[in-house]
Amino acid sequence: MRHGTVGTVGAVALGCAIGLAGCTAPADTAAPLPSGVTSSAFDEGGAIPARYTCDGEDVSPPLSWAPFDLPAAAIAVVVTDPDAGGFVHWVVGPLPMATTSLPEDASADPDLPQGANDFGDVGWGGPCPPSGTHHYVFTVVSLPTTSPEPITAAAVLGAQDVQGGTLTGTYTRP
DSSP states (O other): OOOEEEOSSOTHHHHHHTTOTTOOOOTTOOOOOOSOEEOSSOOTTSBOOGGGSTTTTOOOOOEEEOOOOSOOSEEEEEEEEGGGTSEEEEEEEEEETTOOEEOTTGGGOTTSOBOBOTTSSBSOOOOOOSSSEEEEEEEEEEESSOOSSOOOHHHHHHOOSOOEEEEEEEEEOO
16 A cells, blocks of 8 residues: 655644644744655545445544654544535544554544544434535654644635645545
8 A cells, every 4th residue: 555745844833723722833843744644545546435424334444654763743534525615524633642443443432532524413324415526635744742632624625735644535526
């Protein structure tokens, strides 16, 4: 499986955008990129199996990533559809820095801190494009601080220049 990375500014933008307490990192702080995000369910740029979509069981896919080698407080996972204007399918966090994976159907775990997606639900909302092939970007980022509250979709949509690893999958409805 292959993986990619995005951004160069650091996770500070996401932490400040979501309103986490203590967001005071210096402007020149840039966290190293994690080495990658992968899934045992699909490869980078590959098709997301129907099991993880509205046409299947609509469970969250398994995800793994390399540990962050930086001074940060937490991790967040965000899944968006850039072909639908950045539609948010899943928001998870804050997670402990030691976290390096989420198992299949992690969204069913009542203890997993999850925010609302753009379907209006808390948790995973699988791919369900109205037409054509859409791309789904699974982004793992570090956060400068923790917060007792889950991250909100609106705050994530407002974040810019987020640094972290990504995995992109595609889905076309039958």
